[in-house]
């Protein structure tokens with residue numbers, strides 16, 4: 037294989053948040069990539085949500101072709117019934133890691149959204165957000181124990197930001213999000229240092245959880261309503277600073293690799309949601 041490639045997915049990351057934080061001096065590593073690399077706002081999928089967008093990144097196919105319009109899959113276009121996406125959808129549509137593997141490249145796929153259960157590739161894979169608990173979380177299976185040792189606990193890919201417990205206690209949300217980030221970063225450092233790979237592909241989902249949970253905080257902060265040194269704005273910025281440090285560390289640890297930092301969609305506030313089939317918005321998420 038030729039040169040090594042690292043892809044870091046930052047779920048929900050948008051220049052609308054990153055650039056103002058760079059301007060305020062917070063994200064030196066992202067600033068480096070923004071200045072020295074090539075960057076551009078790309079169109080997301082329609083609809084611009086996590087499921088179809090990461091599926092499109094993996095397969096190069098739009099939702100109209102894969103049938104995946106949300107976290108679930110419209111298997112039968114004649115009915116409203118949606119089925120959970122699984123790794124079978126990625127394999128059937130042909131994903132980047134499958135093709136690289138077929139060409140003899142060693143691949144690591146870490147925490148890719150909805151990729152569950154993990155399946156056999158030329159390298160290793162861990163299931164991402166939306167993973168079915170108790171399914172095969174890693175390929176090879178033995179990697180699970182190794183990672184749990186490194187992560188200091190169970191493999192967990194999600195902080196359900198919309199749960200009452202987090203809405204009522206934002207401090208707990210930040211604590212759990214930081215813990216998830218710790219685990220992710222430890223695992224990625226371990227995997228990328230311990231194993232041989234040509235393509236290392238990992239997705240950080242915490243940025244998406246943070247923006248979902250704290251979009252109002254962010255808007256108030258950028259309009260000057262919050263002191264950035266304390267409270268919620270400081271918590272918000274701190275998560276981005278940690279992600280930025282992680283990116284910088286990957287760059288320093290793997291100077292031989294080309295790096296891509298990608299996102300699946302941007303963010304925007306919403307006032308209300310309605311579903312034409314009458315389903316409850318919360319249940320649908």
Ligand SMILES: [Zn+2]
Nearest residue numbers: 047048086300
């Ligand atoms: Zn997303």
